[in-house]
Amino acid sequence: MIHRMRRCVTRAHVSIPFFDGQRLLCRSFIGIRSNSPSGVVWCKNGTHRKCRYIAMRFSFDQLAAFVAAAREKSFSATGRRLGKTQSAISTAIADLEVDLGVGLFDRRGRYPVLTPEGEALLEEAEAILSRCASLQERASALTSTSEAQLALAIEDAFPATALARILGELHRQHPGVRLDLLQPSSSELLDLVLSGAAALGLGCARSNYPKGIGFCRLGQVTLVNAARHDHPLALLDRVRFAQLADHLQLLLLAQTTHLLTSEYLNSPKKWFVQSEVALIDLLKTGMGWSIVPRRLIASELAAGELKELTLEAYPFTEWSIGLDLIWSVEAKPGAIATWLKAELARTKVIA
Known part of the structure; x- marks a missing residue:
């Protein structure tokens, strides 16, 4: 039977329950001697050694x-x-x-x-x-106007490595804030920002943004036409649009909205892939040709596994598209989102 706790009779004792979180450690416990640095338990039977308790006394x-x-x-x-x-x-x-x-x-x-x-x-x-x-x-x-959680949506084409410094500084200044990095498709990016599910978005530039979207051009990404080294198109010195149309084209779903010109859309042989990783894997099998950011296949191009196609219509022209920071103009961002937006707007991105 557990003895009833009773108040200590001297000021030297502190009568607090002596539990380790689950069980009573000493049935004859009265209190802890407050003047003992090791927190010796004071028991009814006067025995200290068998009922020793190390209290966390440090500050x-x-x-x-x-x-x-x-x-x-x-x-x-x-x-x-x-x-x-x-x-x-x-x-x-x-x-x-x-x-x-x-x-x-x-x-x-x-x-x-x-x-x-x-x-x-x-x-x-x-x-x-x-x-x-x-x-x-x-x-x-x-308990303040700062956010406890923040979401940042980043399209596949945007080089996330360009954000390392800013995100590192964000974590240093606000280590308790949770950051969610989302990777949506092109169409989903706008929806996430407009709905408020993402405070900010980073992705490929568009010629026209819907009402309610603000943007800032951060830089550009270079795209290349590529195929496996032994693909029929890779064996040609210059490739015409008609020859492109004769072969299967692998496209990202994101490319259907804002990346392609009319010349590239006339091929009846198209497969649509949601992931850039899956698209590049298909490209390396020789399944077809595609348009991808050069940075994503730089090692394959250097190794000769993939080959960049030179278009007859653009023999000396690099194809670059803008990279934008977007946000909802009607949103009321917190202090952290405001800081992050300002930092991103000062970041030049070339990929």
């Missing part, structure tokens, strides 16, 4: 002082960094050592040096501080 400030001192390798420099006196830093770290029961620094030299125990616990302390910062960031996002 966030103590961990911050420990991590900063490990980086600065000086208590005085740590104090300047954290805006505290050297004595306050020394006291915080000394208290932490008592609470943890291990020495974190060797102080025998001119500068404090991490002990093996300190080295082992430093990574844990850094992880705790990181999680605390993430918790605070998440809470701040939920």
Whole structure:
């Protein structure tokens, strides 16, 4: 039978339930001695050793002082960094050592040096501080005008690698914000932005955008006509439109709306593929010819597996299409979407 908890009779004891989260560890528990750094359990029978409890007595400030001192390798420099006196830093770290029961620094030299125990616990302390910062960031996002979640829609043709710096900075400044990177088709891109399912969109430029869409031209992507090296079209020095029409054309569904000119649409032999990866795989089997961003097949072209087709009508002309950032003009973006839009608008993209 579990004894009823009763209030401690002295100020030295704190009468709080002693559970490990699932079960009562000591049936004769009364409280924890508040003046004991290790949090010794005080039992009715007066036995401490059998009912020892290690309480987490350390604080966030103590961990911050420990991590900063490990980086600065000086208590005085740590104090300047954290805006505290050297004595306050020394006291915080000394208290932490008592609470943890291990020495974190060797102080025998001119500068404090991490002990093996300190080295082992430093990574844990850094992880705790990181999680605390993430918790605070998440809470701040939920209680402010900043978004807790953001969606960015990116078409296949847009080089996502061009976004690495900006997305890295976004994560650094707002680690608690969830970012969803969507990869829609051309027609889906507009729907996602107009409906508000995506705060911003990145994709191929269009000659006309529907009402309600704003855009900013970021750059361009170069497209090539290509086929496998032994395809009949690849054996020709110059290819006429009529010869293209004699062979199966592999097209992305996205290309049906804004990429192709009338010359390319007169072939009765067309297959439509939703994924660029699947289209390139078919292209490498020799199934047909296609129009793809050069960057996606650069290695295959260099290896001779695929060959770029030279068109008789455009022997010296590179075919490039614009890359646009789009958004809904009626949307009311939060602080993070506003920042991301401004950063993207300053990013030049050439692929």
